[in-house]
Amino acid sequence: MKTTITRIITVLGILICGCNQGTENIDIMHDDAKAVMELDYRDFDQAASEMVQSMLGSGALKKDDGSRYVVTTARIINDTMQRIDTDQLMAKIEEELMNSGQVVMTSAVGGKGASDKMVYEVREIRDSDVGDEFQEDTLQKKRQLIAPELSIAGKIFQRNIRYDKKRQQVEYYFQLKVTDLKTGLRFWQKESLIGKRGSNKSVSW
Amino acid sequence: MKTITNILLLAVSLVIIGCSKHHDSRIHVREGLGSDSLGSNIVTRPVAHAFSALVGDGIEITQAVTRRNDAGMLELQVDGYNSSYKTKRFRYRVEWLDEQGMLIQTKTSVWLPASAMGKSPFSLKAVAPRTEAVNFRMDTRKWE
Numbered sequence: 001m002k003t004t005i006t007r008i009i010t011v012l013g014i015l016i017c018g019c020n021q022g023t024e025n026i027d028i029m030h031d032d033a034k035a036v037m038e039l040d041y042r043d044f045d046q047a048a049s050e051m052v053q054s055m056l057g058s059g060a061l062k063k064d065d066g067s068r069y070v071v072t073t074a075r076i077i078n079d080t081m082q083r084i085d086t087d088q089l090m091a092k093i094e095e096e097l098m099n100s101g102q103v104v105m106t107s108a109v110g111g112k113g114a115s116d117k118m119v120y121e122v123r124e125i126r127d128s129d130v131g132d133e134f135q136e137d138t139l140q141k142k143r144q145l146i147a148p149e150l151s152i153a154g155k156i157f158q159r160n161i162r163y164d165k166k167r168q169q170v171e172y173y174f175q176l177k178v179t180d181l182k183t184g185l186r187f188w189q190k191e192s193l194i195g196k197r198g199s200n201k202s203v204s205w
Numbered sequence: 206m207k208t209i210t211n212i213l214l215l216a217v218s219l220v221i222i223g224c225s226k227h228h229d230s231r232i233h234v235r236e237g238l239g240s241d242s243l244g245s246n247i248v249t250r251p252v253a254h255a256f257s258a259l260v261g262d263g264i265e266i267t268q269a270v271t272r273r274n275d276a277g278m279l280e281l282q283v284d285g286y287n288s289s290y291k292t293k294r295f296r297y298r299v300e301w302l303d304e305q306g307m308l309i310q311t312k313t314s315v316w317l318p319a320s321a322m323g324k325s326p327f328s329l330k331a332v333a334p335r336t337e338a339v340n341f342r343m344d345t346r347k348w349e
Contacts, residue, residue, distance in 0.1 A: 053330075056334055
């Protein structure tokens with residue numbers, strides 16, 4: 001009897017240990033894991049790559065005089081059912097655009113306000129009594145900021161469609177457009193679609 | 206016996222010649238729409254499909270063309286053909302190399318999805334994100 005109980009405990013122990021899924025780091029360079037219904041990093045990588053290649057391939061960011069455009073990111077609307085920080089998309093795009101040597105991004109103006117609040121905080125210091133504590137020639141002078149010439153605006157939205165009794169189809173649309181702020185003319189635009197089909201039980205929000 | 210064999214060979218040859226129509230190579234007429242071929246004929250199709258699967262027909266790359274666009278970026282077009290009867294879904298990644306053959310680190314070098322329908326040509330396009338890119342290397346893998 002005692003032997004039987006010991007055996008049962010041993011078998012249960014092995015089963016419990018076998019079921020315990022250990023944590024592992026994702027191989028983000030060659031991730032063979034199955035797709036998920038929600039947007040994951042692979043989807044953002046794909047969308048950003050397609051957007052950047054299209055933008056650079058179009059020649060819309062090339063200035064005739066060889067200088068660089070000053071660009072800002074305007075509002076990127078998240079109209080999906082997921083809580084997404086749109087910087088997950090735009091940080092990659094901004095990085096690649098700057099590295100291309102064709103544009104320079106401004107941190108002074110943006111859809112969410114200045115992306116670096118320090119630009120204005122140092123000016124507040126300059127105009128306040130605290131400014132007297134600083135060497136005058138190290139403080140930022142007025143009219144030094146450069147206004148953006150181009151703006152990148154966009155939207156990510158989602159459509160959920162019932163595919164059949166057991167499956168649903170979720171479509172994610174990434175839309176971006178580049179506008180010349182001086183004339184209001186649109187220089188470039190692209191939509192990138194990522195579609196997923198899976199079980200109704202999978203939740204996409 | 207020899208006569209029967211000759212007749213059969215002649216018949217097969219006539220079928221093959223009869224089926225091979227010369228289309229404009231830029232236009233692809235899919236199975237079930239154009240005239241029957243050995244691969245699409247209702248009688249011979251199962252044999253052709255089984256043979257294709259047996260010999261492991263798949264994707265072949267026919268050429269890779271590069272050019273520099275107006276913005277000075279290297280553009281790549283890879284042309285290929287799916288010899289299989291089945292749609293091949295795969296992923297590809299293009300990496301860019303500078304003049305010294307050094308890898309250019311870029312967020313655009315990610316695995317992107319692609320798909321080629323059976324017995325059809327396909328093309329993939331990529332744009333280098335830096336003007337320093339002078340060469341490329343491309344990797345492919347099965348769609349998970």
